[in-house]
Amino acid sequence: MTAYTATVTVRLKRGVLDPEAETTQRSLERLGFELEDLRSADRFEIDVDAESAEDATDRVDEMAERLLANPTIHDYDITVDER
Amino acid sequence: MTVAIIRFGGSNCDRDAARALDHLDIDAEIVWHEDGLPAETTGVVLPGGFSYGDYLRAGAMAAQSPILEEVRAAAADGVPVLGVCNGAQIGCESGLTEGAFTTNRSARFQCERVHLRVENADTPWTAAYEEGDVIEVPIAHGEGRYEVTDERLTELEADGRVLFRYCDADGELTEDANPNGSKHSVAGVLGADDTVAVLMPHPERATLPDIGGTDGAGILRGFERAAE
Numbered sequence: 098m099t100a101y102t103a104t105v106t107v108r109l110k111r112g113v114l115d116p117e118a119e120t121t122q123r124s125l126e127r128l129g130f131e132l133e134d135l136r137s138a139d140r141f142e143i144d145v146d147a148e149s150a151e152d153a154t155d156r157v158d159e160m161a162e163r164l165l166a167n168p169t170i171h172d173y174d175i176t177v178d179e180r
Numbered sequence: 181m182t183v184a185i186i187r188f189g190g191s192n193c194d195r196d197a198a199r200a201l202d203h204l205d206i207d208a209e210i211v212w213h214e215d216g217l218p219a220e221t222t223g224v225v226l227p228g229g230f231s232y233g234d235y236l237r238a239g240a241m242a243a244q245s246p247i248l249e250e251v252r253a254a255a256a257d258g259v260p261v262l263g264v265c266n267g268a269q270i271g272c273e274s275g276l277t278e279g280a281f282t283t284n285r286s287a288r289f290q291c292e293r294v295h296l297r298v299e300n301a302d303t304p305w306t307a308a309y310e311e312g313d314v315i316e317v318p319i320a321h322g323e324g325r326y327e328v329t330d331e332r333l334t335e336l337e338a339d340g341r342v343l344f345r346y347c348d349a350d351g352e353l354t355e356d357a358n359p360n361g362s363k364h365s366v367a368g369v370l371g372a373d374d375t376v377a378v379l380m381p382h383p384e385r386a387t388l389p390d391i392g393g394t395d396g397a398g399i400l401r402g403f404e405r406a407a408e
Contacts, residue, residue, distance in 0.1 A: 113327060116287035169280040170327050
């Protein structure tokens, strides 16, 4: 078994309104910053012990499918690193 | 008949629902989610509130609780299920209904009276109204913007799964009358069966005459009609 940390990034699908990101962007602009766009995302770091990186990815993928992301509005990606 | 009003940690409209159903002479009891559905359950309310502190996403945690498996099984057996506000979010998160309720366009919690247009009067929840009727019911939510893919929304609309849309006092769908930016102003939808419905507005807060307006009573009457 190898110790891995899987990082799951959950973000709204392109085209789905993100009022919190818009508010954050407006706030940055009020502070004088220039920016073209701002997107927000949730990031989960999950420590797992697995036979392989692929095995770790599969397990975390199921976690994302079942709970961490809502497929109606979210896309997600997973990266796995040895811990 | 006994309608089970499921209380989660953080539910806060369970007693409102109990009082409203009692006012309509519909037998109901509040059930702690860990106790499971009583054997004699003939209806289920998923009440409003902030179950599990809205952690992760509103409704996401409650949707994974064991009692929801019982609720899904009951719904498949034809037991009427009504999700209100947080209960609507739980309904979508648990797959009882399609789509998702997410952050309001304003990014703020909104508590106000809204108008709803009845889109399909041929369901237990809307049989008290005529199609096109405008009713006034309060909302109180921060995550009520209905999202679903354009493709699925077209199909839901074609199948008559949209129950209510936000509208102005004359029944017109306008940007201003859509309080949270919901796609196509959708305020409530049916599940796969007509006996399952979710909506963000609170019919139980528009049932007792003393607190202003009884337009929501007809929705709660759905429990009687679904049993007929």
